Amino acid sequence: MQVKKPVLASIVRTKGKQNILLTTTEEYNAEFLIKYKEIWRNCFHFQREQKLEPWVQVVAHGVPTLPFLGEGGSKLLKEEIETFNPIGIQGLPRWITSSEKRHDPQTRFGSIVFTVENEEKRQEILKQKEILIAGTATKVVKYLEVSPTTQCSSCQKFGHIGDRCSTRACRFCAAAHLSKDHSCSTCTITGRPCKHTTPLCINCKEEHFANSKDCETLKAAKLVHSTSEEGSMEE
Ligand SMILES: [Zn+2]
Ligand SMILES: [Zn+2]
Ligand SMILES: [Zn+2]
Ligand SMILES: [Zn+2]
Numbered sequence: 405m406q407v408k409k410p411v412l413a414s415i416v417r418t419k420g421k422q423n424i425l426l427t428t429t430e431e432y433n434a435e436f437l438i439k440y441k442e443i444w445r446n447c448f449h450f451q452r453e454q455k456l457e458p459w460v461q462v463v464a465h466g467v468p469t470l471p472f473l474g475e476g477g478s479k480l481l482k483e484e485i486e487t488f489n490p491i492g493i494q495g496l497p498r499w500i501t502s503s504e505k506r507h508d509p510q511t512r513f514g515s516i517v518f519t520v521e522n523e524e525k526r527q528e529i530l531k532q533k534e535i536l537i538a539g540t541a542t543k544v545v546k547y548l549e550v551s552p553t554t555q556c557s558s559c560q561k562f563g564h565i566g567d568r569c570s571t572r573a574c575r576f577c578a579a580a581h582l583s584k585d586h587s588c589s590t591c592t593i594t595g596r597p598c599k600h601t602t603p604l605c606i607n608c609k610e611e612h613f614a615n616s617k618d619c620e621t622l623k624a625a626k627l628v629h630s631t632s633e634e635g636s637m638e639e
Pocket of ligand 3: 588590591598599
């Protein structure tokens with residue numbers, strides 16, 4: 405096994421110090437951590453590990469990107485939200501807007517998703533309609549309940565929907581176009597595969613469509629928990 409990127413986005417001790425919450429990064433998941441438990445188990449004193457089940461999440465749109473671009477940006481963002489709003493965030497907020505886009509000088513605002521302690525708290529926040537981040541009133545909405553196996557219609561990856569995804573990968577041939585733009589130069593069919601299509605899965609690189617039930621990546625996604633985008637070990 406070779407670890408090429410940071411595995412953890414954050415390590416948080418919960419109230420009462422009974423639990424330690426480890427948030428993994430995009431490249432790794434809870435299954436990975438559990439599989440290689442022997443490597444890190446001496447870093448903490450714990451009795452058992454458990455994969456976290458779905459969270460109560462809130463999305464904020466129109467969040468200023470600039471103040472949170474640097475290292476530890478997510479942590480700063482969390483502090484900012486908690487200081488200026490009656491909100492306690494579990495773990496770290498994560499950007500829905502890609503890192504690439506956030507670093508584009510043209511981009512001034514982005515969207516984030518963060519986890520709150522329970523549904524009651526979430527309703528309270530949603531009722532406010534806006535929260536204050538870096539002096540800006542940002543709109544809050546309910547996070548669409550995506551499961552780890554929800555497949556993006558744009559990039560075919562799992563765990564998010566395609567409405568804000570700018571990465572393109574064809575469900576049928578894995579080329580960099582939307583599935584609906586898939587076409588064949590022999591047939592005049594578009595948007596669906598034909599007998600000339602060589603199936604290729606963008607996720608596992610096997611010869612099947614990206615939504616195949618046999619896909620190993622899909623099987624793995626069933627075990628994957630939502631991960632954080634920010635790839636730095638903080639705290
Ligand atoms: Zn996507
Ligand atoms: Zn295609
Ligand atoms: Zn064809
Ligand atoms: Zn596959």
